[in-house]
Amino acid sequence: MDCCEGRLITSRRALLLGGASFAAWAYLPKFARAADRRDPRLIVVILRGALDGLATVAPTGDPDYAGLHGSIALTPDGPHAATMLDSFFALHPSMPEFARMYKEKHAAVIHAVSTPYRDRSHFDGQDVLESGFAGPGRVQSGWLNRALEGLPRGERVTGALAVGPTTPLVLRGAAPTFGWAPVAVPQADDDTAMRLVELYRHRDPALATALSQGLQLDKTAQGDDMKPKPGTNAIGAMRLVARGAAKLMAADDGPRIAALAFDGWDTHANEGGPVGRLAQLLSGLDGALAEFESGLGERWRDTVVVVATEFGRTARINGTEGTDHGTGTIALLAGGAVKGGRVICDWPGLKPANLYEARDLAPTTDLRAVIKGVLRDHLGLGERVLAETVFPDSAPVKPMQGLVA
Amino acid sequence: MARDSQTALVALNRFGFGARGGASGDLVNAASDPRGFVKAELNRRNGVLLEMPGLQSTPALAEAVFAYQAEVKAAREAVEKTGAPASEANPAPALSDSKAPRRNLSLNSVAMEMSGKDPATKPPENGNATMAATETMQPNVAQPNAPKQPQQPLNVIQKTYRAEALARLQRAVIADCGITERLVAFWSNHFCISANKGELARMWAGSFEREAIRPHVLGRFGDMLKAVEQHPAMLFFLDNQQSLGPDSRAGQNRKRGLNENLAREIMELHTLGVGGGYSQQDVTSLARIITGWTFAGRQGQLGAPGNFAFNANAHQPGPQQLLGKTYENDGVAQGEAALADIARHPSTAKFIATKFVRHFVADDPPPALVARLQDVFRKSDGDLKAMTLALVDSDEAWQAPLTKVRSPYEFLVATGRLLARIPEDPGLYLGGLNQLGQPLWTPAGPNGFPDTNAAWAAPEGMKLRLDISAQIASRLGNNIDPRDLLELAAADAASPETRQAIERAESRQQALALLFMSPEFQRR
Numbered sequence: 050m051d052c053c054e055g056r057l058i059t060s061r062r063a064l065l066l067g068g069a070s071f072a073a074w075a076y077l078p079k080f081a082r083a084a085d086r087r088d089p090r091l092i093v094v095i096l097r098g099a100l101d102g103l104a105t106v107a108p109t110g111d112p113d114y115a116g117l118h119g120s121i122a123l124t125p126d127g128p129h130a131a132t133m134l135d136s137f138f139a140l141h142p143s144m145p146e147f148a149r150m151y152k153e154k155h156a157a158v159i160h161a162v163s164t165p166y167r168d169r170s171h172f173d174g175q176d177v178l179e180s181g182f183a184g185p186g187r188v189q190s191g192w193l194n195r196a197l198e199g200l201p202r203g204e205r206v207t208g209a210l211a212v213g214p215t216t217p218l219v220l221r222g223a224a225p226t227f228g229w230a231p232v233a234v235p236q237a238d239d240d241t242a243m244r245l246v247e248l249y250r251h252r253d254p255a256l257a258t259a260l261s262q263g264l265q266l267d268k269t270a271q272g273d274d275m276k277p278k279p280g281t282n283a284i285g286a287m288r289l290v291a292r293g294a295a296k297l298m299a300a301d302d303g304p305r306i307a308a309l310a311f312d313g314w315d316t317h318a319n320e321g322g323p324v325g326r327l328a329q330l331l332s333g334l335d336g337a338l339a340e341f342e343s344g345l346g347e348r349w350r351d352t353v354v355v356v357a358t359e360f361g362r363t364a365r366i367n368g369t370e371g372t373d374h375g376t377g378t379i380a381l382l383a384g385g386a387v388k389g390g391r392v393i394c395d396w397p398g399l400k401p402a403n404l405y406e407a408r409d410l411a412p413t414t415d416l417r418a419v420i421k422g423v424l425r426d427h428l429g430l431g432e433r434v435l436a437e438t439v440f441p442d443s444a445p446v447k448p449m450q451g452l453v454a
Numbered sequence: 455m456a457r458d459s460q461t462a463l464v465a466l467n468r469f470g471f472g473a474r475g476g477a478s479g480d481l482v483n484a485a486s487d488p489r490g491f492v493k494a495e496l497n498r499r500n501g502v503l504l505e506m507p508g509l510q511s512t513p514a515l516a517e518a519v520f521a522y523q524a525e526v527k528a529a530r531e532a533v534e535k536t537g538a539p540a541s542e543a544n545p546a547p548a549l550s551d552s553k554a555p556r557r558n559l560s561l562n563s564v565a566m567e568m569s570g571k572d573p574a575t576k577p578p579e580n581g582n583a584t585m586a587a588t589e590t591m592q593p594n595v596a597q598p599n600a601p602k603q604p605q606q607p608l609n610v611i612q613k614t615y616r617a618e619a620l621a622r623l624q625r626a627v628i629a630d631c632g633i634t635e636r637l638v639a640f641w642s643n644h645f646c647i648s649a650n651k652g653e654l655a656r657m658w659a660g661s662f663e664r665e666a667i668r669p670h671v672l673g674r675f676g677d678m679l680k681a682v683e684q685h686p687a688m689l690f691f692l693d694n695q696q697s698l699g700p701d702s703r704a705g706q707n708r709k710r711g712l713n714e715n716l717a718r719e720i721m722e723l724h725t726l727g728v729g730g731g732y733s734q735q736d737v738t739s740l741a742r743i744i745t746g747w748t749f750a751g752r753q754g755q756l757g758a759p760g761n762f763a764f765n766a767n768a769h770q771p772g773p774q775q776l777l778g779k780t781y782e783n784d785g786v787a788q789g790e791a792a793l794a795d796i797a798r799h800p801s802t803a804k805f806i807a808t809k810f811v812r813h814f815v816a817d818d819p820p821p822a823l824v825a826r827l828q829d830v831f832r833k834s835d836g837d838l839k840a841m842t843l844a845l846v847d848s849d850e851a852w853q854a855p856l857t858k859v860r861s862p863y864e865f866l867v868a869t870g871r872l873l874a875r876i877p878e879d880p881g882l883y884l885g886g887l888n889q890l891g892q893p894l895w896t897p898a899g900p901n902g903f904p905d906t907n908a909a910w911a912a913p914e915g916m917k918l919r920l921d922i923s924a925q926i927a928s929r930l931g932n933n934i935d936p937r938d939l940l941e942l943a944a945a946d947a948a949s950p951e952t953r954q955a956i957e958r959a960e961s962r963q964q965a966l967a968l969l970f971m972s973p974e975f976q977r978r
Binding site: 097098168169170171172173185188216221227237238240241242244245247248249251252253255256258259260261262263264312315317318367368369370371373374406 | 693696697698700705710712713714718722728734859898899907908911912913915916917918920923949951952955959960964967968971972973976977
């Protein structure tokens with residue numbers, strides 16, 4: 050009955066170029082230019098589809114892990130051996146760049162983490178992850194946008210042609226942002242654009258705002274190497290978007306804060322272990338992190354990249370060598386400003402009784418604590434703003450200490 | 455008259471794909487009897503199905519994919535044997551043309567079938583230079599000095615996808631009002647699959663819509679639900695063909711088991727909706743109930759390849775509890791009974807009515823209208839024609855301002871209609887849809903494309919729409935008068951500002967781009 054001959058070249062959340070998007074704040078924070086201050090950069094990477102944390106950073110030291118993850122479990126030895134991060138956790142072999150950053154203490158893992166969302170719908174899960182509210186259904190603005198509103202606004206970032214079809218929810222909201230994606234389209238001339246803006250101003254203010262913002266973007270990101278190559282695959286697209294984003298952000302007057310979204314992590318069937326489908330995606334993510342590092346150059350020193358996903362996947366593999374929707378997963382931090390070289394976790398264990406609803410890695414860390422820690426120590430946001438505005442009603446969730454060097 | 459034109463815009467833009475150009479007289483006809491104009495199409499019996507020479511059934515398409523895959527495999531093995539360079543190993547050879555579906559479907563036959571009269575559209579004036587400029591959307595073409603890439607011939611899967619796309623686009627462009635095609639697009643997006651799932655999914659994207667969606671858009675929801683969840687394309691898309699009952703014979707033998715992907719999306723996305731009153735237990739139960747729902751593969755062990763099949767060997771034995779009810783184990787009937795009950799569940803009525811009104815009327819759907827449609831849905835046992843008529847008969851749908859921005863698909867189809875150009879090359883549209891973030895039959899996830907202004911009126915999206923409008927305009931000849939086109943698109947419902955912007959434009963091309971981007975053309 051093997052009728053799935055159409056090989057799963059791409060997943061159902063497949064990465065078109067449009068599926069790997071980038072958006073950034075349209076302003077510099079005021080302190081970015083002050084000579085005596087650091088000039089921090091923050092990049093948030095959303096992995097849509099729910100990353101299998103147990104397959105990415107595997108608790109090989111947990112006696113129950115190998116049995117649960119079965120045929121796709123990572124092992125610390127043999128061919129395609131996972132990289133030991135400490136005596137307990139091993140990193141997927143498709144992530145050599147992250148492994149190097151970890152060794153250089155510029156990357157960290159937070160394990161058994163999750164948002165406050167406890168059901169298993171992707172779309173609600175993503176809403177909670179990106180909106181920063183405790184429950185789904187609040188999709189008008191994202192936590193990163195509200196964090197931006199709490200920052201002193203400096204000058205506008207001029208320019209940048211920007212054509213990513215959509216802005217990720219995490220960055221949607223009142224603070225003006227712009228998007229960019231490596232898509233090559235000849236542009237309408239300025240005169241036509243200005244006439245249309247004028248028409249919209251009189252007849253359709255909402256479209257006037259949208260179009261003006263769309264037009265205000267710069268062309269810095271548009272080099273020849275940014276044109277999509279024929280046959281660009283998911284991995285290539287992730288690198289391409291990261292490279293363009295890094296180029297924009299490395300500029301003196303470039304955006305300091307940005308978000309990206311990568312689709313495709315919903316590995317229900319034939320997830321693969323050290324090689325296979327997830328391995329390919331992780332390799333794309335690893336490549337994207339490397340692009341950030343090289344593209345940002347000396348700015349990397351002041352950069353934090355946060356990688357997060359809506360929830361985890363079942364601890365036990367399902368009947369089709371994949372994993373279904375779960376709860377606890379991982380978050381990754383990378384960048385020169387990260388106090389890394391650590392897997393931070395309060396490990397819940399994988400015994401049946403310790404699993405959430407007897408199926409998922411139980412979350413022991415609230416993802417909001419991680420993000421709050423970064424926003425406070427890296428961007429200088431106050432705890433009150435974080436507890437009331439950025440992540441509403443989250444006062445009991447304290448910012449995690451010491452994530453930023 | 456201005457009032458009539460405004461109402462005509464509602465009939466054409468809110469419910470349809472916009473006024474056609476040429477001599478259609480759409481705007482005048484819609485103004486004289488707006489509701490009647492919309493309903494006329496709903497009463498045309500054969501208006502929904504899409505059957506034409508060259509479009510094949512799902513099993514026939516499966517055979518073609520299997521044959522193609524065998525051919526590729528044989529070619530690869532032959533190369534490996536002779537030790538030829540690897541770069542020649544994946545030639546994606548096209549099947550012989552006799553086997554492939556015809557690409558150029560007869561335009562006249564399409565038009566005749568649809569309207570029973572001469573098409574209201576003019577033939578294209580200039581061969582291929584009809585619509586969006588895709589040459590410039592293709593990478594590589596921009597640099598004249600770059601060496602030309604050898605053109606790979608399309609394989610049977612790409613050819614099929616394009617033929618299906620072309621048939622759908624032609625139908626949408628020539629339809630009188632377009633409400634039927636809007637319904638097809640709505641339900642197809644509600645029950646979406648993604649062509650990117652794999653070769654079978656790309657091959658079946660069109661046949662899935664023709665076979666599982668179209669026959670039921672004016673029929674019963676329960677019938678559509680059953681047709682969708684038993685269609686090979688959906689079973690493939692959401693992995694159910696791999697799901698085995700843990701205690702079934704196959705599950706025991708092969709040490710594989712349940713995959714709850716399809717079961718979850720049935721409840722979350724297709725029927726009850728999130729918060730519709732089901733639990734993780736219910737998801738697992740439904741997953742067990744539909745184990746064995748699969749399709750016959752290449753070997754044909756379960757029947758003719760590409761047909762729905764119930765594999766009793768993979769079916770989880772025993773009764774199952776679902777949403778408080780016990781379903782006895784009686785094979786495929788167990789799942790069919792469960793789906794029939796889910797289709798009638800009050801949460802389904804609410805979820806569907808809300809989504810339907812959101813699509814046609816407003817991002818924040820008027821609660822009274824939703825309640826009325828929900829009621830019609832329940833009392834009529836999910837009669838989708840009754841629900842659609844209730845929408846058309848409502849006052850709210852005619853009084854609510856046109857606030858929704860057209861989706862990229864609606865926008866490009868409306869452009870083709872206004873220019874009275876029957877699509878000949880689907881690539882022109884497919885390229886535009888890719889650029890605008892709505893690749894045909896390829897949403898990013900099983901929840902389909904979004905349906906709100908937040909998604910489609912985003913800054914980047916509007917800028918890109920302008921670029922594409924300018925490209926389309928730049929390819930139109932000088933014999934089109936933008937002022938005439940404005941009359942056909944909006945007549946005196948056009949604002950003075952829009953009229954002025956078009957009249958004062960520095961060129962015809964600029965005027966046309968402004969017309970395509972005007973609020974009257976972008977909002978519905």
